[in-house]
Amino acid sequence: MAADPQSLRARKQPRQARAELTRQRILTAAAHVFAEHGYAAGTTNRIAERARISIGSLYQYYPNKDAILLELVTRHLDAGAVLLKERQDGDQPEALEAIVRAFVRVVIDNHLDDPKLLQVMAEQAPRAPELLERMARTEREQVDFTRDLLARHPEVHVTDIDTAARLVVSTEQLVHQLLAAPRSVDARRLEDELVAMLTRYLTAAPVPD
Known part of the structure; x- marks a missing residue:
C-alpha cells in the first residue's frame, strides 16, 4: 500500500x-x-x-513508527548496495562458480540480521514512492551489470542472457524470503544450494530444437 x-x-x-x-x-x-x-x-x-x-x-x-521503519529499510538497502558495488568494482574471479558464489555470499551476508526484523521489514514497510523508485533503479543497475558479465563469460551457455540476468538478480528476493521466514534455513547451506543451482543453469548446454 x-x-x-x-x-x-x-x-x-x-x-x-x-x-x-x-x-x-x-x-x-x-x-x-x-x-x-x-x-x-x-x-x-x-x-x-x-x-x-x-x-x-x-x-x-x-x-511515527512508519517513518522509523522506512529508515531501517532504507539503511538495509544502502548496506546491500554498498556491498554489491564493492563486488562489482573489485577484481572478478575467473571461474563462473566463484563469481556466482561471491554474489550469493554478499546477498546472504546482508540478510543475516534478526530474521524477525527482516520479516517486519518485508511485510510491514510502507511503500513510499521514493523507496519504490530506489528499489527499481537499483535492480536495473544490477541487471545491467549482470547481463554484461554473463554475455562475455566463456562458461555461460544460456541463450537468453537478459532473462538469465534477471533471474540471477532476483536471487536476492529469494534469499530475503527464505531467511525471513518463520522456519529459516541455514545460511551456508542456502549459499551452497543457490550457487549450485545458478551455476548449473548458466552453464548448461542449450537443448536443441
Missing part, C-alpha cells in the same frame, strides 16, 4: 554528533522492539523507552 510521503519523512536531520547519536539510538531501539514485539505492538512509546529518551524527543526526529 502506498503511503503519504509527508508522513514518512524524518523531521530532524542531525547536524551535530550528539543529535546523530540520538537518531542512531532510536533506530537501534526500534530494530530491537520490532523484532521482539512485532510491528503492531512495536509502539513509539516502547521505542522511546528502549532508547532511553522521552517520547517528545523521539517525535522531534520521526513523526
